[in-house]
Amino acid sequence: MSATHEPRPAPDDARVIWDADDIARAMRRIAHQILETNRGTHHLVLLGIPSRGAPLAHRLAALIADAEGVEVPVGELDITMYRDDLRRHPTRPVGRTRVPVSLDGATVVLVDDVLYSGRTIAAAMDALKDLGRPRAVRLAVLIDRGHHELPIQADHVGKDLPTASDEHVRVRIAEIDGSDAVTLSSAKEA
Numbered sequence: 641m642s643a644t645h646e647p648r649p650a651p652d653d654a655r656v657i658w659d660a661d662d663i664a665r666a667m668r669r670i671a672h673q674i675l676e677t678n679r680g681t682h683h684l685v686l687l688g689i690p691s692r693g694a695p696l697a698h699r700l701a702a703l704i705a706d707a708e709g710v711e712v713p714v715g716e717l718d719i720t721m722y723r724d725d726l727r728r729h730p731t732r733p734v735g736r737t738r739v740p741v742s743l744d745g746a747t748v749v750l751v752d753d754v755l756y757s758g759r760t761i762a763a764a765m766d767a768l769k770d771l772g773r774p775r776a777v778r779l780a781v782l783i784d785r786g787h788h789e790l791p792i793q794a795d796h797v798g799k800d801l802p803t804a805s806d807e808h809v810r811v812r813i814a815e816i817d818g819s820d821a822v823t824l825s826s827a828k829e830a
């Protein structure tokens with residue numbers, strides 16, 4: 641997990657799976673699904689997981705504002721200190737957590753770009769426990785690439801992308817990487 645939001649170059653063999661229009665369509669669908677599931681914006685809080693979940697959460701908030709005329713609170717949940725591999729990599733840079741409202745009784749939607757092993761989301765749930773007691777916690781991801789290692793499923797998925805475990809999915813987000821795309825490459829190149 642890089643706590644600095646640095647652009648990353650596409651690997652040489654990266655195949656573009658989704659372009660900016662595909663991502664925009666999926667984000668619109670997810671925003672509407674969130675509203676349907678929550679029956680509006682009541683007590684809704686979006687928390688993006690850095691790096692790329694954070695701008696995605698802001699985009700969902702903008703789409704929800706367009707649809708409902710309501711600004712839902714958006715924050716960032718850094719999970720670095722809650723990772724289960726922290727002891728093996730103790731010198732990771734720590735990012736920032738910013739939660740703009742109380743989470744007690746809220747419906748929190750965690751937002752991330754990729755769901756893979758599920759360990760990032762497990763860490764996010766541990767981090768949430770230190771911040772309050774939401775009424776419900778849901779998960780929105782742009783890409784679910786499978787290979788979950790924990791009993792974690794996303795509630796809102798942009799695309800289910802079956803992958804081999806030696807492949808790597810990269811989500812490029814304009815706010816960080818200069819343009820939007822989802823690419824698939826061999827892990828050794830990623």
Ligand SMILES: O=P(O)(O)OC[C@H]1O[C@H](OP(=O)(O)OP(=O)(O)O)[C@H](O)[C@@H]1O
Nearest residue numbers: 641642690691754755756757758759760
């Ligand atoms: O389900 P998991 O196996 O935990 O993998 C998914 C996580 O991996 C990536 O983050 P990464 O750690 O590469 O950091 P980044 O977001 O800063 O690129 C991705 O953005 C997810 O947060």
Ligand SMILES: O=c1cc[nH]c(=O)[nH]1
Nearest residue numbers: 754756807808809810
């Ligand atoms: O393929 C992967 C695996 C974990 N995280 C990613 O962003 N991509």
